[in-house]
Amino acid sequence: xxxxxxxTVLGIILLYLGLTKNKTILSPVAITGLLITLILSLxxxxxxSKYFHDMIIFDNFSIAxxxxxxxxxxxxxxxxIDYYQRMExxxxxxxxxxxxxxxxxxxxxxxxxxxxxxxxxxILSIPLYILAGGKKASFRxxxxxxxxxxxxxxxxxxxxxxxxxxxxxxATFYLPEIKIYLAQFHGNLPPMVMIGLLFIVIGVAFKVxxxxxxxxSPDVYEGAPTLVTAFMATVVKTAGFAAFYRLLCMGLLPxxxxxxxxxWVMTGLSxxxxxxxxxxxxxxxxxxxxxxxxxxxxxxLAMLSQHDTSASVLLYxxxxxxxxxxxxFIIFILVKRASNGLETLYIFQGLYKKKxxxxxxxxxxxxxLAGIPPTAGFMAKYQVFVLSIxxxxxxxxxxxxxxxxxxxxxxxxxxxxxxxxxxxxxPIVVSKLNAGIIILCGIAVVVLGIFVxxxxx
Amino acid sequence: xxxxxxxxxxxxGFTLLGxxxxxxxxxxxxxxxILTLFLTVSLVFFLPxxxxxxxxxxxxxxxxxxxxxxxxxxMLLLTNLLFPFIILAGFKHxxxxxxxxxxxxxxxxxxxxxxxxxxxxxxxxVFWELALIPVYFILLLWGGANxxxxxxxxxxxxxxxxxILLFGIIFxxxxxxSPHSTDFLAFSQLIIPxxxxxxxxxxxxxxxxxxxxxxxxHTWQPPTYTMASTQxxxxxxxxxxxxxIYGALRFLFPIVPLGVLFWQNTVIVLSLIGVIxxxxxxxxxxxxxxxxxxxxxxxxxxxxxxxxxxxxxxxxGLLFQVISHGVTIVALFYMVYSIExxxxxxxxxxxxxxxxxAPKMSVLFLMxxxxxxxxxxxxxxxxxxxxxxxxxxxxVWFALVGGITMVLGAIYMLYAxxxxxxxxxxxxxxxxxDLKPLDYFFLLPLxxxxxxxxxxxxxxxxxxxxxxxxxxxxLTPATEVMSAWVH
Numbered sequence: 001x002x003x004x005x006x007x008t009v010l011g012i013i014l015l016y017l018g019l020t021k022n023k024t025i026l027s028p029v030a031i032t033g034l035l036i037t038l039i040l041s042l043x044x045x046x047x048x049s050k051y052f053h054d055m056i057i058f059d060n061f062s063i064a065x066x067x068x069x070x071x072x073x074x075x076x077x078x079x080x081i082d083y084y085q086r087m088e089x090x091x092x093x094x095x096x097x098x099x100x101x102x103x104x105x106x107x108x109x110x111x112x113x114x115x116x117x118x119x120x121x122x123i124l125s126i127p128l129y130i131l132a133g134g135k136k137a138s139f140r141x142x143x144x145x146x147x148x149x150x151x152x153x154x155x156x157x158x159x160x161x162x163x164x165x166x167x168x169x170x171a172t173f174y175l176p177e178i179k180i181y182l183a184q185f186h187g188n189l190p191p192m193v194m195i196g197l198l199f200i201v202i203g204v205a206f207k208v209x210x211x212x213x214x215x216x217s218p219d220v221y222e223g224a225p226t227l228v229t230a231f232m233a234t235v236v237k238t239a240g241f242a243a244f245y246r247l248l249c250m251g252l253l254p255x256x257x258x259x260x261x262x263x264w265v266m267t268g269l270s271x272x273x274x275x276x277x278x279x280x281x282x283x284x285x286x287x288x289x290x291x292x293x294x295x296x297x298x299x300x301l302a303m304l305s306q307h308d309t310s311a312s313v314l315l316y317x318x319x320x321x322x323x324x325x326x327x328x329f330i331i332f333i334l335v336k337r338a339s340n341g342l343e344t345l346y347i348f349q350g351l352y353k354k355k356x357x358x359x360x361x362x363x364x365x366x367x368x369l370a371g372i373p374p375t376a377g378f379m380a381k382y383q384v385f386v387l388s389i390x391x392x393x394x395x396x397x398x399x400x401x402x403x404x405x406x407x408x409x410x411x412x413x414x415x416x417x418x419x420x421x422x423x424x425x426x427p428i429v430v431s432k433l434n435a436g437i438i439i440l441c442g443i444a445v446v447v448l449g450i451f452v453x454x455x456x457x
Numbered sequence: 458x459x460x461x462x463x464x465x466x467x468x469x470g471f472t473l474l475g476x477x478x479x480x481x482x483x484x485x486x487x488x489x490x491i492l493t494l495f496l497t498v499s500l501v502f503f504l505p506x507x508x509x510x511x512x513x514x515x516x517x518x519x520x521x522x523x524x525x526x527x528x529x530x531x532m533l534l535l536t537n538l539l540f541p542f543i544i545l546a547g548f549k550h551x552x553x554x555x556x557x558x559x560x561x562x563x564x565x566x567x568x569x570x571x572x573x574x575x576x577x578x579x580x581x582x583v584f585w586e587l588a589l590i591p592v593y594f595i596l597l598l599w600g601g602a603n604x605x606x607x608x609x610x611x612x613x614x615x616x617x618x619x620x621i622l623l624f625g626i627i628f629x630x631x632x633x634x635s636p637h638s639t640d641f642l643a644f645s646q647l648i649i650p651x652x653x654x655x656x657x658x659x660x661x662x663x664x665x666x667x668x669x670x671x672x673x674x675h676t677w678q679p680p681t682y683t684m685a686s687t688q689x690x691x692x693x694x695x696x697x698x699x700x701x702i703y704g705a706l707r708f709l710f711p712i713v714p715l716g717v718l719f720w721q722n723t724v725i726v727l728s729l730i731g732v733i734x735x736x737x738x739x740x741x742x743x744x745x746x747x748x749x750x751x752x753x754x755x756x757x758x759x760x761x762x763x764x765x766x767x768x769x770x771x772x773x774g775l776l777f778q779v780i781s782h783g784v785t786i787v788a789l790f791y792m793v794y795s796i797e798x799x800x801x802x803x804x805x806x807x808x809x810x811x812x813x814x815a816p817k818m819s820v821l822f823l824m825x826x827x828x829x830x831x832x833x834x835x836x837x838x839x840x841x842x843x844x845x846x847x848x849x850x851x852x853v854w855f856a857l858v859g860g861i862t863m864v865l866g867a868i869y870m871l872y873a874x875x876x877x878x879x880x881x882x883x884x885x886x887x888x889x890x891d892l893k894p895l896d897y898f899f900l901l902p903l904x905x906x907x908x909x910x911x912x913x914x915x916x917x918x919x920x921x922x923x924x925x926x927x928x929x930x931x932l933t934p935a936t937e938v939m940s941a942w943v944h
Binding site for chain 1: 514587589590594609612621623624627628637699
């Protein structure tokens with residue numbers, strides 16, 4: 001709880017610091033603040049503290065996810081030091097908005113009441129609508145913001161409607177009570193509850209960009225400022241899946257059959273659409289948008305193969321995915337600067353020639369996302385497959401494995417470009433700080449792949 | 458000791474990345490490879506069997522356990538025998554980015570050693586994939602024309618197989634009694650219903666079939682071999698094809714014996730089709746490197762056929778042939794490379810009369826060619842003879858087809874020799890020098906091995922005797938179950 005309060009205050013402090021027009025103190029303050037939040041969160045480990053009439057519960061599950069999101073945000077802010085040097089206006093607001101979004105994310109991992117989930121999603125989303133439009137002069141950024149806002153509002157409406165229907169039937173917002181209420185029907189739910197649950201799931205599915213509710217994501221990823229895209233692809237996704245897991249596995253188990261079927265269809269579609277659409281992309285950010293959808297498919301697979309290790313696998317997967325994705329977006333920014341703002345995959349040509357070490361670590365990060373040993377990305381996929389196969393979902397596992405091959409295909413498309421020689425020889429400037437973090441992330445991805453952990457969450 | 462053999466190439470490879478002097482890099486890499494070879498020989502022939510095991514990922518039932526038996530010994534011996542030569546092949550001329558290249562070669566060696574030592578299916582898989590990555594970069598960065606597209610195809614092709622294998626491993630893992638384990642031992646103790654074994658066989662086999670390659674999974678091979686640099690193709694043809702054979706022996710026979718028996722004839726027929734097909738295409742080649750690539754495919758296919766005959770002679774012949782083929786193919790590709798340096802071309806119609814300029818080279822080339830076509834008193838003969846004897850036990854027709862390929866092989870290899878070396882064509886070759894001392898260092902030991910093993914093959918047989926017998930015992934009960942199941 002203290003962590004939650006502290007982040008809120010931190011956001012406000014950052015806003016006021018913006019008044020001083022001194023950009024250099026912002027990131028140190030934000031990073032120190034987040035480190036304190038990290039410690040405050042860890043202090044609650046194992047306590048299962050509940051607040052506001054059990055509306056929020058900080059159990060190990062939520063703390064683990066919060067800590068992982070804080071670490072990823074810190075990495076994003078570390079990259080931000082260099083990134084925001086070049087921006088003139090509203091830097092403080094950008095930091096503050098990301099912190100506010102993080103606060104929303106904390107609520108999403110720790111709700112036990114549907115209203116709290118709704119609040120969390122909204123607190124997360126509204127800063128993002130603004131952040132996506134962060135480049136005010138850019139047409140695409142505005143488009144992204146507007147699109148995200150419109151479709152996001154739709155999803156929210158669905159979500160609220162769903163909550164209302166469930167409340168109408170069960171007269172409660174409280175997840176454990178809803179669970180008891182659902183249990184009395186032994187699987188034959190009345191249509192009103194069924195539709196309500198379906199709408200709730202659709203609302204969350206939109207937030208995590210699971211097919212077929214993914215249409216916003218490529219456009220928004222492409223239009224938003226790249227650092228914001230990195231934030232959306234990692235922290236927001238992690239929060240969304242934590243909420244999804246809490247909702248499904250802590251609230252609704254055993255899943256009603258129609259709902260489960262719908263979720264399997266979403267899994268299959270995410271794997272299929274994400275991977276196949278990514279194959280055709282030439283824009284790096286769109287490629288990552290679609291590959292993020294594909295990763296959502298794998299995460300859904302882990303979530304639906306319910307087992308007592310599902311939560312741990314979910315955490316591991318989202319964390320190592322984020323750990324590889326954030327630096328890749330940064331490398332993309334650096335390479336883009338060296339090629340007159342182009343965003344195609346071909347701008348990576350000659351990276352190996354110009355910056356061999358950065359190229360090697362970029363390769364490691366891509367290899368991790370592609371899921372090839374000995375990286376953490378492989379271990380994450382391996383654990384997902386172990387879960388799904390041991391729960392007997394053989395057909396979809398085979399399908400997912402074949403889709404993983406497609407994933408390797410497009411990630412290695414980028415790898416291949418890195419090692420191709422190019423004609424244009426603009427130097428790529430990588431600051432010492434950025435290079436350090438990229439290399440650290442690369443090493444972390446390998447180390448996490450060798451020392452795999454399982455948390456009791 | 459096992460850990461040492463695994464780590465020496467890896468650590469040396471890492472160290473090389475920091476060395477600037479190209480000549481020093483090559484020397485260090487070579488000495489590391491020789492040291493590894495020395496350790497391997499003493500391990501395989503002189504030291505008592507050891508195991509190495511530390512717990513790794515407990516909740517996934519995976520230990521970091523290394524060990525070896527007869528089959529692993531053969532593979533280890535071959536790998537570590539060939540790598541000094543593969544490294545030596547680079548001494549002859551200037552290369553770009555030498556430290557990276559040799560680091561990658563040593564990483565490959567380390568991963569291959571890992572594949573052959575792993576006692577745990579998960580560990581096996583990790584090394585299996587790990588071996589692919591440095592090879593991918595060796596091909597991508599040092600390959601020839603059109604390397605981008607070809608390397609990509611090779612990579613995706615092999616990876617598809619591997620991921621399907623991964624599915625098989627996880628499937629087996631969850632079949633093991635709780636707490637689950639990915640140990641080969643635990644896998645081989647499983648009793649899997651016949652119906653499951655029949656489909657599981659292909660799940661496990663495809664990865665190996667692609668690697669070897671078996672017809673019809675071979676389409677990545679010819680362009681990759683043709684495009685690859687000399688060292689790349691030596692790694693691919695000499696060692697990586699053996700990974701497929703090793704994997705098949707390690708996974709299929711102990712774990713899905715009924716599946717093996719069910720598909721036995723299918724695979725043999727596919728392999729024999731591969732043999733004939735590759736021989737005919739080799740026959741029609743005008744490019745020397747392609748010709749040898751297809752001849753290699755024909756030889757490997759015959760080995761696969763022999764593997765699935767499941768009899769004592771065939772298995773012994775197969776394991777013997779693993780060594781003999783590895784040595785011969787590396788020598789052949791070195792010859793190709795030397796010839797290309799001399800003539801500046803690989804097209805057979807453009808060549809001829811090289812013997813006039815380089816008589817010594819022509820003699821050594823002939824010896825390697827004779828080893829490749831399995832002339833008696835060369836190593837190739839021992840292996841192929843045993844394999845065909847084994848095929849004969851299964852069916853006369855199989856033996857007949859296998860025998861025909863030996864004849865075909867003799868024809869196209871001698872034809873190639875004739876086109877390159879004989880005749881008195883006056884061609885403007887780029888250089889007119891004969892072999893240099895370095896070439897003798899490379900070729901003489903290999904030719905000596907080919908001859909020595911042809912005359913006295915017993916040490917290799919002793920090495921694999923026990924394992925082959927135990928594989929036999931393993932399959933005997935399966936044969937009974939199978940016949941009961943069919944009737």
